[in-house]
Amino acid sequence: MKYIKSYILFFLMVFAVTGCTTDDLKDDVNDLKDRVTLIEEQVKLLNDNLAVIAYILDPQNKTIANVETPTKDQYVITLSNGEKLTLTIGKPGTIDEPEITIGEDGMWYVNGESTGVVAVGTDGKNGEGYPEFRVEKGKWQVRFGDGKWSDVEGGDVASGVSLGDQIFESAEVDGNKFIVTLKKDGSVHTLPIVETLKCIIDKSGLTLDKEDFLVVNRDERVIVPVQIEGENMQVTCPQGWRVTLNKLDVVDEKGNNYQLYIFAPVSSVKSMTRAVADNTADVTVQVQKGAFWAVDKIKVKVPKVYDNDWDKYNDGLPVTVGGFDISLDTYNAATEITEDYAITKAGVYFVSANNVTLTLKDNTMDNLIILPYSDKVTAINLNISAQLTVTNTFICKNVVFTSTVNNNILRFNGVNANVVFDGCKINGLKNTKALMVPQTAGTHNLNYCAIVNSDICIDESEADVINNASFALINNMDCSQLLFENNIVYGVHEVTSSERTTKHVVNFKLINANQRDLGLLQLNSNTFVDVETTGAGGVTGLVYAKNIEKIVMTKNLFHWTNPTTKFLDGNGKEKSSPTTLIFRFGENANLQDGNAMGSENYYYNGNSEMAVKLWYTSGGKPVCPSTLGNLSTAEPEIFDTNNKKTFNKSTGTFTPTANYKAYGAQR
Template sequence: MKNFKSLLPFLLMLFVWAGCDTDDLRNNVDELENRVESLEAQVSAINDNMNAIRVILDGTKTISSYTLENGTYTLKLSDGSEITLSQGNEGQIVEPDITINENGEWVLNDKVIGQATGNDGITPKFNISADKYWQISLDGGVTYDYVLDVNNKKVPATTGGDVSVSDAFFKEVNVKGDMLEVTLKDGETYSLPIVADLKAQIVDPAKGFKDGVWTIGYGETVTTEVEISGDNSFVTVPAGGWTATLSEVKDGKATLTVTAPAQASVQSRATADNSTELVLQVNKGINWAIDKIKVEAKLVVASYKALYDADQAINVNGVEISKAMFGEACSIESDTEISKLDYKVYFVKPGATLTYNAPTSVSAKSLIVIGDNSADQTAKVVLKNRIQLNMGSSPAESDGYYVFYNVNFDASSTTTPALLAYKNDVQDKAIVFDNCNLTLGNKNFFELTTDGRYFNSLTIKNSKVKLNNSMYLVHIDKNTSTKFGNLSLVNNVFYAEAVTSGNGFKIFNSTNATSSLDKLVLNNNTFVNVCPNWSGMYYQLSLGTVDLQNNLFWASTLPANGIILRPGNTKIAGTVCKHNVGFSLNANTNTWIAFFGFDDNKFEGAENIINIKAESTESAENPFVGGTFDLSTGTFVPNATYAEYGAKFE
């Protein structure tokens, strides 16, 4: 067995404040910053070296060229990628053992953690958690688990004592002739050929490529460029109907043409794991260079209207939208303003805008608007006036559906709420916003102010909602005795450009506890600069059950404690409240709280929000440092430590 011992130095560092004058304090701060920077550099070196080892074990690439600077090799590989490898410096460290057993599996502290060799091999990735313990990821940084020692205890990233920084993974790293040789601490040597003019690189496709996967519609033929240098080249495709060809190579480049299967194929479990990789191979003499790309065939709908006209049902969050149910639909080919509803279903072409400007005398018994192309989200709905929900006291089967899918919904300039329940009778069967970008203004989103006006089901999912902080998603005001149905907010981003003072944001607002909501689902949402005031995001009306989990609440400034739930009934016969995190700065004493008066009012098993504090938004404790934080596009992707929280979009 070839052991990879001590590839991962686990740094244990703790500084001690000494002295009390200003110079001592400044020196200690500088020392702390240097140690933190060293720790961050060490984590980076760990992951770079683990990646390099995995490349060497894989054996599908060669080195085209390399540079050496300050003990770090930068290797340009035959697939066009670059990796770094650092020998490092010896030091006193605490290090668990990482080995490879006779089955080619990674072994961390005597526990098998995954395959190291072969096509199914993985590259472990390491991280430091918010509570200062080491973590390991086996899925490329999507999720992390704590590293455990031989006693099944978490391994800390800080400790007392004189511990120096080290990233000495290898005994030696040398170039000998046309080979890069890496000698591990146990004396075992591995090598990777250095071969100039051998290259196999698949250029990332311009269309359909995201997160390492090339998505191609069933039966669709697409192309991308490849860069090739060598004697012979060929491409292999997954089983199940895929085909691919390479054009003639000119000036080191060729065109790769790929056709997806005409329909989904049924494959056995044994072949399914390898069925999504397309492989490009090039050789020069006895050496081979290989590049791979994951391909996925799925339904890409060029026109939902065409499906609808062909009597196929379109399912949006359980609502079956069909011509048999809703009748003829209207296609919005270019910018169009409507002041009356001649249809119940509208399909908006990419780039076109449907402007809704119906007077208050017009009510919608049903209104369904769908962006026509599934791969394009540029279809737009603009409100100049509110949409009045009124399916009537004797509704038809097709009445009561208000569905918006794959559109940009702009209600920023309305002088009234976007949605209004208009009569004191049955208002809806389902209200759904799915895969939308919503822009809201100063007015509330949905109002049901008169007693007896209610909704059965309101769902917002897989959407981005840009809003004014001081507004209410649902407002019932004088409604004093109505029982509402379900409110579900799942996998959304709610964000504002800045935190504002005033009444604060609420997902549901009432002035009394005599009305009630049957069920609230608040899962996997990201809230940025969206703060409730002391009264809470959910305020006053009674609540039946709640499912509150995996949400991320973020604000640099909290005008008051960020209370999420403050229902009229003190004790909720609730179901789930767990795995929620909230971020704010140390300078702000307010915190995020799941329930008003948490310990007194929580139901059994409920967990409070985990509060994360930092000195500044640039601090490592900020969940978006190392991720993406873009207010201009509403894109907020937390770093690996907090990847399980908040919204995730494909």
């Protein structure tokens, strides 16, 4: 390619004219190698040949162990550290590539037009970067560094043409020497072949991060296999680290005959956590034979300690909320919010100040994720005044979620959507509505739903009771996994009629989906206060589904202060409802022993006329297996309802008595 040749010529020119050091030249070649991007198979040819050029200019104490010739014009070079380079003798291509030159003003020129980017460094410093090219929709495009791509004037690419490369004129193996000749200036380079000198750190079984670092926890040790041939072995490591090289009694199946023990710094020693330009993060092994040395390296670091999720996310690490991972690769760049803000588009938002109020200006979004910048942000206000439609993901953490929607609040119109509430306070939930519904039942579903560490207040009106209204967190949706843990759910209902009791809710459902399937249900360490599961419409249940594949239910508390024994039907007539229920399944549900596990679930019922059951019985036959256990009666009462400091619906405070402190939500 013309511009590759121009680069090489330019490097020689800079070396001769500006007096740059050999190190500057090596850095430029390595930087160029990282930036070259082209199209189709010739990309590999060019990059491979450029890697050979970089090795010729800077072997870095790696010798050639072997050279093979799989084809007439191709040479596979194996270095002493096991790395393989491929040199190909190219031929002219027929494509019209952009012409790259350096102007008298020291700027890069593309097809005779100045780019305004400095090419020639001064005082030993590099320029402003090298051009990178690609072909997009039949046109050449160029950018510098991480800048924007722009079309090259006169840069159309004709169809049916071929790329070519003429970096190398020739190459040959002559005894223990490998001789290559460059095309541009005819310079000859003779490289020694030292067959019995090896230093290969075997990284095949290691997990490296995106910067190719081996991450070792403080106070821990990692063992890395090494293959060595030669003498006078030496190892070095960064300050604070410790390494030893130990010979194996038996060579392993990969030919490794040594083990490198790498000890991370102890907790009291400071150590770098990021990649740096020098080699102080390298564990280096080197071995000698005569006048030659073979060297291999592995970069090491201890995990970075993050004090906020914003930096963690932007570094490409997952932020876990309610058991669900949120990463930059999946959800793209995030926005930081420092003050009251109107959200106008989908995305990830990190809030860095307490009590910021967010409102929604767009009520249809692909993803909406609202997270605290750090643990110091404990309250984020989100006001929803109109139904929000979500396609893929809705996640909130430490959010005070207040709805004034006279409708179902979240509508999901995607397949396998994900939703998480973690550490939230969910207010404004009214009977006759639901928190989550599908756009189309049976088509749109939840893949993962987690409601954890949250307070949920359901405010039921007198009219709701008369009209036999109900409220469900999830309504008429299939769900693959539902995690409901460490939550407080309570009902608020103020009435004056003597026919109904005050301050409780009837006909509440965690999931109301009698025609839908539920995969795994994890219902653990929750506190339910004054939320009854049945109404005048019949005996249903807190969880009402066609089928559930697996249930795990432990350490839940159910408390009804003064539950209802009579309801009014749609005609205003009294109708008895003597049972409140936790589970009801479809008649053909097939929950097997071993897939239902339950223990240490307690309830207190303030009205002996109302029965409390764990599951629905059909025709005298229980639908649930015996391994789910049963509910245990709490004696004495779970809460001291006369103590406003420990039982207060206005503040959402529910602290169990001493006998039950280990059960229910742990706050």
